[in-house]
Amino acid sequence: AQSVTQPDIHITVSEGASLELRCNYSYGATPYLFWYVQSPGQGLQLLLKYFSGDTLVQGIKGFEAEFKRSQSSFNLRKPSVHWSDAAEYFCAVGASNTGKLIFGQGTTLQVKP
Amino acid sequence: EAGVAQSPRYKIIEKRQSVAFWCNPISGHATLYWYQQILGQGPKLLIQFQNNGVVDDSQLPKDRFSAERLKGVDSTLKIQPAKLEDSAVYLCASSLMTGRTEAFFGQGTRLTVV
Numbered sequence: 032a033q034s035v036t037q038p039d040i041h042i043t044v045s046e047g048a049s050l051e052l053r054c055n056y057s058y059g060a061t062p063y064l065f066w067y068v069q070s071p072g073q074g075l076q077l078l079l080k081y082f083s084g085d086t087l088v089q090g091i092k093g094f095e096a097e098f099k100r101s102q103s104s105f106n107l108r109k110p111s112v113h114w115s116d117a118a119e120y121f122c123a124v125g126a127s128n129t130g131k132l133i134f135g136q137g138t139t140l141q142v143k144p
Numbered sequence: 145e146a147g148v149a150q151s152p153r154y155k156i157i158e159k160r161q162s163v164a165f166w167c168n169p170i171s172g173h174a175t176l177y178w179y180q181q182i183l184g185q186g187p188k189l190l191i192q193f194q195n196n197g198v199v200d201d202s203q204l205p206k207d208r209f210s211a212e213r214l215k216g217v218d219s220t221l222k223i224q225p226a227k228l229e230d231s232a233v234y235l236c237a238s239s240l241m242t243g244r245t246e247a248f249f250g251q252g253t254r255l256t257v258v
Contacts, residue, residue: 035186063244074148074235074249075187082244121186129199130175130242134186
């Protein structure tokens with residue numbers, strides 16, 4: 032069955048520190064992978080996506096993610112976190128035939144001053 | 145370019161009442177999705193349209209939920225009668241086509257059933 036697991040429900044980091052959010056997926060075919068961010072009361076904003084090619088993908092707001100097929104992972108990273116990055120982050124896998132997104136349960140990021 | 149528009153932003157109803165949500169996708173986007181996001185969870189697909197046809201409604205509780213996209217543009221999602229467990233954010237998204245493409249989300253409608 033297709034699924035996405037985000038092992039960390041809540042993460043707290045200090046402003047300026049580095050960040051890594053974990054994502055593991057289960058998908059039978061070539062996965063299309065996404066990271067979305069959701070601020071309180073807002074919809075989902077796409078941070079970055081992986082369809083094929085270079086396994087290190089760059090996104091908006093200084094985020095990047097690395098696709099590791101052998102580990103079934105697509106972890107999100109940022110070298111220096113800003114207070115405005117506090118939000119909920121969702122990893123998702125997209126079905127290649129329909130585009131349906133299967134989301135993880137999300138990771139809430141808190142940033143300490 | 146205008147984004148995905150949804151209304152209302154918030155709705156409070158009593159259980160057993162009915163409610164409807166409206167979505168206008170990005171112009172030219174053939175595919176439209178309705179997702180349900182329960183507090184503390186990731187969004188879950190309820191129904192997907194390609195133009196005015198249904199691609200996937202396997203997770204839609206059809207005894208109480210219905211959705212339509214009559215002219216292949218905007219869409220309405222209805223719940224009748226509502227239950228307490230329907231309290232959630234209902235997100236509409238659209239994409240240019242099905243398959244290998246990214247979806248753009250609206251701000252959502254937060255429904256509270258009391």
